[in-house]
Amino acid sequence: MGDLLDLLAVWMPRQRWYGTKGRDPLLTVVADWALDGDARVLLVRDEAVHPAIVYQVPVVERAEGTVPPGSLIGASADGQVWADATTDPDFTDQLYTWVTAGGEVGTAQDGFIGFALATTGAAPVSRVTAKVLSGEQSNTSLIFRPDGEDAGVPVICKLFRQVNPGINPDVELQSALAAGGASFVPAAIGEVRGSWITPEGVPVSGSLAFAQEFFEGVEDAWRVALDAAAAGEDFAARARALGASVAGMHVALAAQFPTREPDEADRAAVVGAWERRLAIALAEVPALAPYAERIREVYARAARAPWPALQRVHGDLHLGQVLLTPSNGWVLLDFEGEPLRPIEERLLPDIAVRDVAGMLRSFDYVSGAVADDDGEAVRAWVIAAQQAFLDGYAETAGAVRADDDPLLAAFELDKAVYEAIYETRNRPDWIGIPLAAIGRLAPLD
Structure with missing residues (x-):
């Protein structure tokens, strides 16, 4: 096992889902579950960061030269190599069985169980072809499609790479919404939950994988919005429908x-997070300095305003988390919340307007992403889409739309401050988008 851990310490930092780039992992094995065939599922604990992160790493031992490109982890012995098992049928076939029919590995204290939740109206088939979805960041998703002439529904299964005790909010919230009959989320197919013993000797359990209905040949709302803005197409009806879907999600949750x-501690925690983010931004983005006092005034006004009841929310909502489907209209995805936030925070009730602000900021980014000489026309498109989104949200939520909502303004502003930090660090050419938003939300006298 020591040799494999040494290989993983080199291989893991090169993967998209590895969360602490720039550090050498310090790995120990938390769990090692043998599967049918030559595949194994490892939980490895990276103690190079605090708090330590536990990663799920399925591996398989294969003959040298037989593994797909990009899957090689490193040499084993006697002409064998270790490979990422997410591209190997020995693992993917079993994963599909766990989430569609159920199954167990190991014991109740040190193992995992898979179980089916529902179907989309057509029974999952026994023969499927698995393909890893490209572009994943914090997790790995596999698409299972019927093999050959078999009729059935395609399934997408998210394998959680960072594993935490407790049910993942992506599983918890989306399963509950789907079970309640919501058409704005994919149907839940099945999940895998594991149990393991921590290095401190504490038994814990948590989510390992989650499978849901897969929509073939559809685009996310970001691409749909970009295309519409570039073509100058009216987007009001679609934006209004999207607002209705987001409101429907909040009502159902x-x-x-x-x-x-909310109590005073809740208010203090939110306002404190705003202020901490602003302090970081002022240190890294000099162009924000003139706006500092106006930003603080917006935050103070929101802190004094009435707050709604706290509830479960999406937590990381933007246009890239929504699909436009021919059967269900707008479908919301990825209820995991911000991956960098501790899991304990993501499971707590929050303020629904956070999701609304995230979507408004996402629309605003369309103006910076569309290459168009007529900047005013694109800006007008964005404003019309945002207003229609808010109209659709208010109508479905059963509320009177407020054009001067202090909380919404503060959450929008906080998101723009975060974006200013992100763009300064990663895409300096895009810094104008959040700075322009800050100028509108906290205008100078």
């Missing part, structure tokens, strides 16, 4: 999960 009124 408030009905299915506990809500509570």
Whole structure:
């Protein structure tokens, strides 16, 4: 096992899902589950960061020269190599069985169980072809399509790479919404939950994988919006429908999960997060300095305003988390929340307007992503889309639309401050987008 851990310490930092780039991992084995065939599922703990992160790493031992490009982890012995098992049928066939029919590995204290949740109206087939979805970041997703002439529904299964005790909010929220009959989320197919013993000797359990309905040949809302803006197409009806879907999500989550009124500690935590983010931004983005006092005034006004009840929310909502489907209209995805936030925070009730602000900021980015000489026309398109989105949201939420909502302004502003930090660090040419938004949300006298 020592040799494999040494190989993983070199291989893992090169993967998109590895969360602490720039550091050498310090790995220990938390769990090692043998599967049928030559595949194994490892949980490895990276103690190079604090708190330590536990990663799920399925591996398989194969003859040298037989593994797909990009899957090689390193040499084993006697002409054998270790490979990432997410591209190997020995693992993917079993994963599909766990989420569509069920199955167990190991024991209740040190193993995992898969179980089916529902189907989309057509029974999952026994023969499928698996393909890893490209472009994944914090997780690895596999698409299972019927093999040959078999009729059945395609399934997408998300393998959680960072594993935490407790049910992942992506599983918890989306399964509850789907079970409640919501058409704005994919149907839930099945999941895998594991149990393991921590190095401190504490038994814990958590989500390992989640499978859901896969929509073939559809585009996300970001691409749909970009194309519409570039062509100058009216987007109001689609934006209004998207607002209705987001509001429907919030209404359903408030009905299915506990809500509570915010107390002073809740308010202090949110305002404190705004202020900490602003302090970082002022240190890294000099162009923000003139706006500092106006930003603080917006935050202070929101802190004094009435706050709605706290409830479960999406937590990381933007146009890239939404699909436009011919059967269901707008479909919302990825309820995992911001991957960098601790899992404990992502499971807590929050303010629904956070999701609304995230979507408004996402629309605003269309103006910077569309190459058009007529900047005013694109800006007008963005404003019209944002207003239609807010109209659709208010109508479905059963609320009167407020054009001067202090909380919405503060969350939009906080998101723009975050974007200013991100763009300064990663895409300096895009810094104008959040700076322009900050100028509108916290205008100078």
